[in-house]
Amino acid sequence: MSILDVSDLNVWFGKHRDRVDAVKGATFSVAKGESFGLVGESGSGKSTILRAITGLAPDWSGSIVVEGQQLTKKRPKAFFKTVQMVFQDPYASLHPRHSVDQVLGETLHLHGFKEIDSRVVKLLDDVGLGQKFRFRYPHQLSGGQRQRVAIARALAPEPDLLLLDEPTSALDVSVQAEILNLLADLRRDRGLTYVMVSHDLSVVGHMCDRLAVMKDGEIVEILDVAALRAMKATHPYSKHLLEASV
Template sequence: MPVSDSALMEPKSLSAETAADARLEIKNLNVYFGEGSERFQAVKNVSVSVQQGGSFGIVGESGSGKSTVLRAVCGLVESWDGEIDIDGAPVSHKRNKAFARKIQMVFQDPYASLHPRHTVDRVLSEPLKLHGFDGIDGRVLRALDDVGLGADFRFRYPHQLSGGQRQRVAVARALMLEPEILLLDEPTSALDVSVQAEILNLFAELRKEHNLTYVMVTHDLAVVAHMCDEIAVMQFGEVVEVMDVDAMRNSTPKTAYTQELLKASMGYDAEFFGDS
């Protein structure tokens, strides 16, 4: 059964209605690395729109540019052009504290993203101190509870935690400033299969509890089928297709590349894409 016209959108075309309701909108984003003759364009004219409370997935194989898009949004990449809007307001290249209160990012490797000599308490409390929050002790304890860890974990070091526990701490850190948008860069790919579902379910619960908007990068279509409402498929730095996840479950994608991704995905089975 072919995908309906309403389920598929042209990657570079955004309707006025969609744009008006967008919490995060990326327009014609280009990202570059290197200088002079070695200058390389990693992202080419990417445009996507993410609605308030939505969960948007960006998928593609390694090197497709999907993680670079997130890094440009959160300010970790300096050489970019195009437009990044939050609630209709353009984001400048230089980010401020207000931006950090709006958007936070959870990285792929929870061990690498946590300072090995900092306790969980310090990891969680430092952003609060930097931004002038009060009631720090209570906020730290609530954050640990939100991610399924108790007060017993507060003064542990990263090496004393399992991979899943470290990622829960990383998620708690991202929530400390009460952001409205979370950027999730392959948040379960470094974890054992046995704990991946736990972390994905945690993200789903936190999205409802805190009314969060997600942009998730992954190479695994089973993950976006579980987590996301809509996906953009990237290849060679470009968005080749944007489609509704329900259409992905039940229909044939428009592009041959997306069809190949479906076949290659570990989750390409009845549980995720067939009849339930």
């Protein structure tokens, strides 16, 4: 059973002369419980695919099916209980004047949860932060702690599908290891499905089961991690990417 089916997805920005086709005819599907990676250089459209799925890129055509539901322009409220996103830069994705408690409380409130108090505590425990971080502001947190808060916020509506847009690229390697371990644990415990964008092939190799290689808005190859480790890419661009990252 696939949780996410994307077929013939096109995403563009601007119009007429200034139109940029960011994603061209992307087709892939992600099975439930799977971890799927999107790799490619900047500007190849990998983040744009995630943004199109969540509804952050308004101009798109093609079909996106999430848990059997065909997506339209307007996302129903239930959609955001299924799909959540973690952004690249934990310094930019948290409101600087909202405490951790406000960030998580507001998210829970918007999703109509009761017992917000106990849920906030539970969320913080789940991402390994604990109670003492509850009333802190983002500037009182390190990059890794902020990313944990961002992950907690994404987990608040209890989604099935988590879209991870370069979740560790702004972090130190030692902190990256902690966050990757946390994401792996959460996926195992909650049966989550990940779609993870990264430019770092070794991170994708560590986290994902299958991955798509993108270039200039197109998916040039979909391969599984065993093939990646064995350096058995077929498309010349994926080969080049592999060679560059070893």
